[in-house]
Amino acid sequence: MRTLAVIGLGTMGLGIAQTYAAAGFDVLATDAVPAARDSAQARLRDGLRPRVQAGKLTEGAMEALLGRITVVPDPEAMGTASLAIEAIVEKIGVKRGLFAALETVMAPDAVLATNTSSLSVAAMAQGLARPERLLGLHFFNPAPVMKLVELVAHPGTAADALSRARQVTEAAGKTVIACPDRPGFIVNRCARPFYGEALALLEEGRSPAEIDAAMQAAGYRLGPFALIDLVGADINLAATESLATAMDGHPRYHVFDVLRRQVASGDLGRKTGKGFVHPQASAAPPQD
Ligand code: NAI
Numbered sequence: 001m002r003t004l005a006v007i008g009l010g011t012m013g014l015g016i017a018q019t020y021a022a023a024g025f026d027v028l029a030t031d032a033v034p035a036a037r038d039s040a041q042a043r044l045r046d047g048l049r050p051r052v053q054a055g056k057l058t059e060g061a062m063e064a065l066l067g068r069i070t071v072v073p074d075p076e077a078m079g080t081a082s083l084a085i086e087a088i089v090e091k092i093g094v095k096r097g098l099f100a101a102l103e104t105v106m107a108p109d110a111v112l113a114t115n116t117s118s119l120s121v122a123a124m125a126q127g128l129a130r131p132e133r134l135l136g137l138h139f140f141n142p143a144p145v146m147k148l149v150e151l152v153a154h155p156g157t158a159a160d161a162l163s164r165a166r167q168v169t170e171a172a173g174k175t176v177i178a179c180p181d182r183p184g185f186i187v188n189r190c191a192r193p194f195y196g197e198a199l200a201l202l203e204e205g206r207s208p209a210e211i212d213a214a215m216q217a218a219g220y221r222l223g224p225f226a227l228i229d230l231v232g233a234d235i236n237l238a239a240t241e242s243l244a245t246a247m248d249g250h251p252r253y254h255v256f257d258v259l260r261r262q263v264a265s266g267d268l269g270r271k272t273g274k275g276f277v278h279p280q281a282s283a284a285p286p287q288d
Helices: 011-022 034-053 057-067 092-105 121-125 160-171 185-205 208-217 223-229 231-246 259-267
Strands: 001-008 026-030 069-071 084-087 111-114 134-140 148-152 177-178
Touching: 001 057, 011 026, 011 034, 011 057, 011 069, 011 084, 011 134, 026 034, 034 057, 034 069, 057 134, 084 092, 084 160, 092 111, 092 121, 111 160, 121 134, 121 160, 134 160, 134 185, 160 177, 185 223, 185 231, 185 259, 208 223, 223 231, 231 259
Parallel strands: 001 026, 001 084, 026 069, 084 111, 111 134, 148 177
Antiparallel strands: 134 148
């Protein structure tokens, strides 16, 4: 596998493209929104610049990395890729539509992967001509920094597709852990009560800043609200709602009104410049 494809150039897709390009893979990248395609190279450069300034990456290495990412107008131009990873909107119907389109342009043995946080990979495979090549490759935010990638098989995923996806992702320096195709996989499922108790405390009158300060002083790298700001309150809400539905409304996955109101206000965190806590508190950990 030399050429990979990434669809969706938001928070995650951009980071996933960077991750594989940094490991020497050629990446074809696209997004449905023209502005996201047009700004992709500049956003990548802005993200890498501090590493150049800190002496952790040479200017030449940065340019070489950026040169390995080619932004293309649509998935039709991704036929040469051996693995396509989608990081588009967290809606099963839209993701299914994308995979159906990718099936028509990609080689029969190409692997298709979803970066979904909370949707069922098995449900996403329904209706595909070759469901055995679909799997989950769940990166964490920020993708170039976070080591973990959850590898998710649905009952029909072929062993060969899993081993090829694992191989390229380990070659990109990641720790790949096989996870069940259960809502939230491992990390997002364990994280729900972490966010939930923080939101309950907020509804009881504590402030995001004091809750985060306590959790950080207790040893967590980021407090729950800084983490929601980093992930995006909309993504966090979508993941919680998805788990709540999949777990038949079990109280562990309660969807708090305060989170719904935050999303309705449009203050989604880093990506909108305002969230639960001061933007500086939700800055990504340093890339090193
Ligand atoms: P985002 O909102 O930052 O970016 C999504 C991008 O996909 C946007 O640029 C949008 O224009 C594009 N897009 C939407 N529909 C499209 C389509 N049909 N075709 C092509 N492009 C399309 O979202 P983000 O946060 O990057 O999340 C993407 C996926 O990754 C979601 O499935 C999410 O659950 C998952 N995820 C998110 C994490 C996070 O921390 N934000 C962590 C791990 C997974």
